[in-house]
Amino acid sequence: MRWEGQRESGNVEDRRSGGGGGFGLGGRSIGIGTIVLALIGWGVFGINPLTTIGVLSGAGGPPQAQQGPAQAPPAGDRNAAFVATVLASTEDVWGQIFQQGGARYAPPRLVLFRGATPTACGMGQSAMGPFYCPGDQKVYLDMDFFDTMTRQLGAPGEFARAYVVAHEVGHHVQNLLGVTGKVDSMRGRISQAQQNQLSVRLELQADCYAGIWAKHSQQAKGWLDAGDIESAINAAQQIGDDTLQKRSQGYAVPDSFTHGSSAQRVRWFTQGFKTGSVQACDTFNAQGL
Numbered sequence: 001m002r003w004e005g006q007r008e009s010g011n012v013e014d015r016r017s018g019g020g021g022g023f024g025l026g027g028r029s030i031g032i033g034t035i036v037l038a039l040i041g042w043g044v045f046g047i048n049p050l051t052t053i054g055v056l057s058g059a060g061g062p063p064q065a066q067q068g069p070a071q072a073p074p075a076g077d078r079n080a081a082f083v084a085t086v087l088a089s090t091e092d093v094w095g096q097i098f099q100q101g102g103a104r105y106a107p108p109r110l111v112l113f114r115g116a117t118p119t120a121c122g123m124g125q126s127a128m129g130p131f132y133c134p135g136d137q138k139v140y141l142d143m144d145f146f147d148t149m150t151r152q153l154g155a156p157g158e159f160a161r162a163y164v165v166a167h168e169v170g171h172h173v174q175n176l177l178g179v180t181g182k183v184d185s186m187r188g189r190i191s192q193a194q195q196n197q198l199s200v201r202l203e204l205q206a207d208c209y210a211g212i213w214a215k216h217s218q219q220a221k222g223w224l225d226a227g228d229i230e231s232a233i234n235a236a237q238q239i240g241d242d243t244l245q246k247r248s249q250g251y252a253v254p255d256s257f258t259h260g261s262s263a264q265r266v267r268w269f270t271q272g273f274k275t276g277s278v279q280a281c282d283t284f285n286a287q288g289l
Contacts (some may be wrong), residue, residue, distance in 0.1 A: 001159045002224075002225065003085045004085075005121060006085045007085070007092075008084035008088055009085075010072070011087060011091070012072065012084045012109070012111075012112065013070040013071065013072075014071045014072060014080065016112050016113060066093065079143050080143075083143070083165055084135065086166065087110050089213070090169040093212070093216040093217055093226075094169070094173060094213070108138055108172040109137050110138070110139045110140075113126075113141070113143065115146070120133050120136035120228075124140045126144060127150075129145050130167075131168065132168045132171035134171075134180050137167050141165070146161050146164075149161065149164070155231075155234055155238040156232075157227075157235075160232055162230040163231075163232035163235050164235070166209070166214065167207060167209075167210040169213070171206050174209070183199070199259070200257055200260040200264070201286075203260055203286050204219050204259075204268040205268070207260070207269045208271050209272060209278075211269040211271060211281075214272070215273045226247050233266050233269065237263075237266050239262075239265070240260060240263070240264070241254075241258065241259050242254070260289065264289050268289075
């Protein structure tokens with residue numbers, strides 16, 4: 001992936017040198033890596049899976065956080081420059097798509113942190129993996145997760161990492177379009193199994209949106225090398241619910257899926273990449289996933 005020299009986003013906030021702060025859990029965070037904690041993160045990071053479950057279920061009251069002035073990443077930080085470049089590309093792609101639809105795209109901020117950090121959705125922890133918080137419209141990322149992708153999940157490659165960022169930005173797009181709010185409004189009104197099914201459709205749509213970004217960014221920049229798309233597809237496959245559950249406990253429980261199977265994640269990322277169309281990513285009305 002030939003990303004050096006491309007525009008970097010100014011919407012990156014670096015909290016890696018500061019403390020995480022603390023408050024009770026509240027709201028809801030949506031993340032590509034939330035199941036990592038519940039399924040394998042316990043063994044990798046030593047953090048209780050109930051922490052993630054509490055965040056996903058919206059436990060606790062509204063957070064009250066005090067955060068200092070936002071800081072930009074230091075010059076010369078190649079990893080930060082990479083995610084800032086990917087974020088800038090998502091801004092360009094979604095800005096154009098929203099403009100074509102007669103709307104203005106309000107980009108999210110991307111927060112780099114280590115360990116833990118306060119969010120409008122509760123205390124974010126590294127073991128949750130990258131996640132998006134609708135409450136403050138920010139993507140949260142501990143870049144150590146990229147090492148976890150390579151060493152623990154078998155998903156190496158820069159474009160695999162770019163896919164992760166684009167997936168979380170996809171959740172931001174869902175939030176702007178009102179999809180996230182509709183799904184959250186069903187909480188408590190349907191069974192847990194039905195809620196899981198809605199969560200799967202939400203996650204697969206974010207995968208599809210990541211594919212849309214990949215297609216449009218390649219058309220605009222021609223920055224992908226041979227094997228880049230394959231690395232993103234491999235990442236989607238390695239973080240499927242069935243693959244993670246089998247790795248963790250030796251078998252899969254489909255009714256507990258919240259992000260989709262490996263085959264489903266690959267299919268919807270590929271759907272977005274092939275079509276480049278938001279309309280083609282309507283997972284909620286799809287008869288089969």
